[in-house]
Amino acid sequence: MTPNAAPKLGTPQQVLSLACEAAQRLGAAGILVIPDGPLDWDLVPTSCGGVPVLAASASDRQLDAIRGRGIVAIEVEPSEAAIAERITLALIEAVANDLLKAGARVVVVYSGFEAEALDSLTVIRLGEHLERLTARDLRALEEWVPFETLKAVVDTAVEIGREGREGKAVGSLIVVGDARNVLARTRPLGFDPFKGYRRKERNVRDVRVREAIKEIAQMDGAFVVARDGTVEAACRLIDAPMAGLTLTKGLGTRHWAAAAITAVTKALAVVVSQSNGTVRLFQDGEVILRIAPMRHARAMKWQDADSEPSPPRPDRDNGRDRDRDRDREKPAAKPGEPPRSG
CATH class of the missing domain: 3.40.1700.10 (DNA integrity scanning protein, DisA, N-terminal domain)
Structure with a gap:
């Protein structure tokens, strides 16, 4: 399932309530909260009917507050990127730290419209091979x-x-x-x-x-x-x-x-x-x-990679590489000809 942003919702409590309801109904593995500014973490539950809540932030102060609340904290690097990219980076961190597994659904709550408000949620299904990255x-x-x-x-x-x-x-x-x-x-x-x-x-x-x-x-x-x-x-x-x-x-x-x-x-x-x-x-x-x-x-x-033998034919065009990563077999390389980067 690819993420689909919900229409603008009400207060953080309303959004979190909807997230909890969705997580339980869909059998989600977790709820990921990504605020875009300060948040009163006392409003955020530590779990919803057995579904754990995770929170991602680049702020040391926010991370301390998250941990103090008993919520699983995911530390991410500061970024001015769009929310879609920040969601991805947070999911990568969660998987790398064994907090999420393959095939799992995750309900993501974030600031989609206003910088200091939780007003949007998205349901994401992680890739079927996601458990490979731990x-x-x-x-x-x-x-x-x-x-x-x-x-x-x-x-x-x-x-x-x-x-x-x-x-x-x-x-x-x-x-x-x-x-x-x-x-x-x-x-x-x-x-x-x-x-x-x-x-x-x-x-x-x-x-x-x-x-x-x-x-x-x-x-x-x-x-x-x-x-x-x-x-x-x-x-x-x-x-x-x-x-x-x-x-x-x-x-x-x-x-x-x-x-x-x-x-x-x-x-x-x-x-x-x-x-x-x-x-x-x-x-x-x-x-x-x-x-x-x-x-x-x-x-x-x-x-995972699906590997099979396929001899290369490096493209020697003044050191310029034109990477053609397509599903077709290339002709065999000349014997002894080294590959080139570029």
Whole structure:
């Protein structure tokens, strides 16, 4: 079920009452409250007939009040994004922390019309594979990349895939971890926008740096990010062997470059498909997570990859990648020809 905003409702108590009624009638797994300003949390129940209430906020003061009320708190980052995107990010946080499971219905209460009023509700059915993304799954990768760094990179990639830039779809490749070995297997395509900045000024956990990445993603080449989140380089051409690799049919050269570099280093790679905004996470030369983008207020789906062998044919057009993530098989690559990023 995709979310459908209700008409403007009355007081917060009325909206919450309707949310409780809907949650019980639909067998929802939870009620998610996302205020756009200060809220009297004494008005919000901790549960509705056994259905737990969760609340998302970026404000430390709000989070303290939420926890003080006994409501499950979901901490999200400050954002000026539209409510549909903020709902998605809150749901991602809830799933990553094992608060919601696959196939569940969630009733979302939010400020849809007035900034400091709960006046709208939406019913969302989470993707059927949503249980694949759990805190345990992501934290299992901490041997290679710290959880907070990986999460910041994945969130940035999801935003690139969903928003594009200047009205155009944008693809991107971000390689995370084992930066020294990764850099040894790449070469610059030209100007590096991050060169010359101090390390603390180019850490991906900084919102401003993530916004810069989203802008620079329009340029050719891959980003290289260290374990601590520092962007070591941008606009890099990856040159790594692809022998023995197999990927889903139709994936473009960004994906083959990601598979190749993760097969020969301990890095992880996050790829945004230009054609449809899908984000894929690579490890050891394979796709281990696929994230379908939120479109037109649909819930984000975190999915398994359906892999099968398909030899690539990199597109060598002056280093420019045209990612054609479509369901058709591509011709075989020339033997020994390395994949390219871009």
